[in-house]
Amino acid sequence: MKYIKKKSAVLLLEDGTIFHGKANGIDGFATGELCFNTGMTGYQEVFTDPSYFGQLMITTNSHIGNYGVKNDEVESDDMKIAGLICKNFNNGFSRDGGDGDLNSYFVDQNKVVISDVDTRAVVRHIRDKGAMNAIISTATTDIAELTKLLSEVPSMEGLELSSSVCTKKPYFVGDENSSNKVAVLDLGVKRNILKCLTDRDCYLQVFPMNTSYEEMKQWNPDGFFLSNGPGDPSAMPNVIEEVKKVTADGKPVFGICLGHQALVLSEGISTYKMHNGHRGINHPVLNLSTKKAEVTSQNHGFGISEEDIKNNPNVEVTHVNLNDDTIEGIKLTNKNCFSVQYHPEASPGPHDSRYLFDEFVKNINSYKD
Numbered sequence: 001m002k003y004i005k006k007k008s009a010v011l012l013l014e015d016g017t018i019f020h021g022k023a024n025g026i027d028g029f030a031t032g033e034l035c036f037n038t039g040m041t042g043y044q045e046v047f048t049d050p051s052y053f054g055q056l057m058i059t060t061n062s063h064i065g066n067y068g069v070k071n072d073e074v075e076s077d078d079m080k081i082a083g084l085i086c087k088n089f090n091n092g093f094s095r096d097g098g099d100g101d102l103n104s105y106f107v108d109q110n111k112v113v114i115s116d117v118d119t120r121a122v123v124r125h126i127r128d129k130g131a132m133n134a135i136i137s138t139a140t141t142d143i144a145e146l147t148k149l150l151s152e153v154p155s156m157e158g159l160e161l162s163s164s165v166c167t168k169k170p171y172f173v174g175d176e177n178s179s180n181k182v183a184v185l186d187l188g189v190k191r192n193i194l195k196c197l198t199d200r201d202c203y204l205q206v207f208p209m210n211t212s213y214e215e216m217k218q219w220n221p222d223g224f225f226l227s228n229g230p231g232d233p234s235a236m237p238n239v240i241e242e243v244k245k246v247t248a249d250g251k252p253v254f255g256i257c258l259g260h261q262a263l264v265l266s267e268g269i270s271t272y273k274m275h276n277g278h279r280g281i282n283h284p285v286l287n288l289s290t291k292k293a294e295v296t297s298q299n300h301g302f303g304i305s306e307e308d309i310k311n312n313p314n315v316e317v318t319h320v321n322l323n324d325d326t327i328e329g330i331k332l333t334n335k336n337c338f339s340v341q342y343h344p345e346a347s348p349g350p351h352d353s354r355y356l357f358d359e360f361v362k363n364i365n366s367y368k369d
Contacts, residue, residue: 004091006022006023006024006115006116007022007023007027007138008020008021008022008023008141009021009022009023009114009115009136009137009138009141010114010136010137010141010143010146011085011114011117011122011134011135011136012134012135012137012143012146012147012150013034013125013126013132013133013134014132014133014134014150014153015129015132016147017125018143019117019118019121019122020117020141021085021114021115021116021117022089022114022115022116023112023113023114023138024084024089024091024103024106024113024114024115024138025083025084025103025106025107025111025112025113025138026106026107026110026111026112026138027112027138027139028112028137028138028139029112029135029136029137029138029139029146029149030056030082030083030111030112030135030136031056031082031083031133031134031135031136031149031150031153032054032055032056032081032082032083032133032134032153033054033055033056033131033132033133033134033155033156033301034055034056034058034085034122034126034131034132034133034134035052035055035056035057035058035131035276035277035279035301036057036058036059036060036119036122036123036126036276036279037057037058037059037060037279037280037299038060038061038279038280038281038282039059039061039280039281039282039297039348039349040061040281041281041348042281042347042348042349043059043061043064043065043102044069044070044073044074044105045073045074045075045192045347045348046081046299046348047079047080047081047084048074048075048076048078048079048080049075049076049080049190049228049299050075050076050080050165050166050188050189050190050228050229050230051080051188051190051228051229051230051257051258051299051300052080052081052230052299053080053081053082053161053164053165053188053230053231054082054156054159054161054164054230054231055081055082055156055230056081056082056083056084056085056134056136057081057082057083057084057085058085058086058119058122058123059084059085059086059087059119060119060120060123062087062088062119063087063088063090064084064086064087064088064089064090064102064115065089065090065091065092065093065101065102065103066090066093066094067093067094067095067098068092068093068094068095068098068099068100068101068102069093069098069099069100069101069102069105070095070097070098070099071099074191075190075191075192075347076165076190076191078109079105079106079109079111080165080230081111082111083111083112083113083114083136084106084111084112084113084114085113085114085117085119085122085136086113086114086115086117086119087115087116087117087118087119088115088116089102089103089113089115089116090102091103112136112137112138113136113138114136114138126276127276130275130276131156131273131274131275131276131277131301133150133153133155133156134150135149135150135153156231156232156273156301157232157273158232158234158235159231159232159235160231160232160235160236161188161229161230161231162187162188162209162229162230162231162236162239162258163209163210164230165188165229165230166186166187166188166189166208166209166229167186167206167207167208168208169208170205170206170207170208170211171205171206172203172204172205172206173194173197173198173203173204173205173206174194174197174198174202174203174204175198175203176203177203178198178201178202178203179201179202179365180201180202180203180222180223180361180364180365180368181202181203181204181205181219181220181221181222181223182197182202182203182204182205182221182222182223182224182225182364183204183205183207183216183219183221183223183224183225184197184204184205184206184207184224184225184227185207185209185211185216185224185225185226185227185239185242185243185246185259186206186207186208186209186227186229187209187226187227187228187229187239187258187259187262188227188228188229188230188258189206189227189228189229190227190228190343190345190347191347192345192346192347193225193227193228193256193345194206195345196344196345196354196357197225197357200357200358200361201361202361204225205219205221209229209236209239210238210239211242212242212245213242213245213246213249214245216246217249221251222251222252222364222367222368223251223252223253223254223360223363223364223367224246224249224251224252224253224254225253225254225255225256225259225360226243226246226253226254226255226256226258226259226260226262226263226339227255227256227257227258227259228256228257228258228259228299228343229257229258229259230258231258232271232273232302233258233261233262233265233271233302234265234270234271236262239262240262240265240266241266243262243263243265243266244266247263247266247267247332247335247337248335250335250336250367251336251364251367252336252337252360252363252364252367253335253336253337253338253339254337254338254339254356254357254360254363255337255338255339255340256339256340256342256343256344256345257299257300257340257341257342257343258300259339260304260329260330260339260340260341261300261302261304261341263330263332263337263339264304264309264315264330264339267312267314267315267332268308268312269304269305269308269309269312269315270304270305270308271302271303271304271305272302272303272304272305273301273302274300274301274302274303274326276301277299277300277301277302278298278299278300278321278323278326278342279298279299279300280297280298281296281297281298281346281348281349281350282295282349282350283295283296283297283298283321283323283342284296284321284322284323285319285320285321285322285328285329285342285353286319286320286321286322287318287319287329288317288318288319288320289318293322294319294350294352294353295349295350295352296328296342296343296344296349296350296352296353297342297343297345297346297347297348297349297350298341298342298343299343300341300342303326303327303341304327304330304341306326306327309327309330313333314332314333314334314335315330315331315332315333316330316331316332316333317329317330318330318331318338318340319340319341319342326341327341328340328341328342329341329342336363336367338356338359338360338363340353340356344356344357345357
């Protein structure tokens with residue numbers, strides 16, 4: 001392979017810590033909150049996941065790009081991460097079925113990449129200090145200029161981002177002759193979530209995040225789904241008010257990720273910014289009903305208050321994280337609703353938790369009977 005000489009690039013953290021590396025992708029800047037993903041595969045699905053909107057992704061796997069990209073291995077129409085930080089960035093690829101190399105993909109998507117970074121040191125730093133904003137620059141290494149740009153980046157806490165990634169108008173997915181109709185409130189939904197529902201004989205209408213309960217109800221769905229998405233869940237009070245009406249409808253409700261947080265907020269349970277969050281494809285979760293552990297795909301920087309749940313008799317914890325005991329799933333004892341913090345659709349990741357989609361459909365069928 002021909003040797004490629006790369007420009008110098010710099011990663012500046014908001015606490016003043018500096019890491020040096022090499023430029024890939026386009027020349028320019030990228031800002032956002034730093035987060036790290038521990039998955040060894042599935043980078044294209046991660047980069048296109050709407051829940052990562054506005055974040056700088058650190059991949060802890062030492063090699064990125066080995067198998068290139070494939071046009072149908074995406075979770076949305078375009079790349080959602082703000083930029084990429086990695087150790088070894090492969091400019092070629094070795095998969096016969098690949099449609100292109102990763103660097104060309106980043107250039108086409110107008111994204112910045114810094115490689116040859118000591119990602120282990122970066123992850124250890126933010127693991128100890130907590131999540132923070134940062135800036136990648138492949139255009140200049142002037143720290144004073146980059147510090148000024150970084151100071152203008154808003155905190156993720158209090159930031160509403162779903163409106164930047166959700167659909168602008170309703171659309172349909174699946175076979176209109178399916179057994180069940182599900183209204184999907186799009187807060188930044190992944191394509192494979194929709195596929196998991198259509199694979200289970202559901203016909204979907206996907207609604208923008210600002211859709212009222214009354215508008216969704218006019219379609220007469222058999223159930224409601226609250227999707228994943230980016231940003232601070234407490235920063236979308238109008239959505240929370242509509243979710244209150246959805247859960248009061250009586251029809252089955254299922255929420256994932258941001259949809260899970262919106263559900264608990266509608267019940268008076270508070271959320272909080274986590275020290276680092278959970279992002280990866282091997283997080284162990286205990287199902288408290290079956291007492292079985294599930295290996296799960298996760299991507300969230302906010303959690304829900306355990307104390308508030310203890311004080312709410314209508315909320316029952318169903319799943320907990322085996323790494324840090326944080327709450328990963330709940331159900332409402334007085335309503336036909338349940339939700340999980342992690343991603344049972346995976347994409348990428350294991351399929352241990354896809355039974356949750358079956359449970360949702362079972363709830364719909366039971367309600368109709």
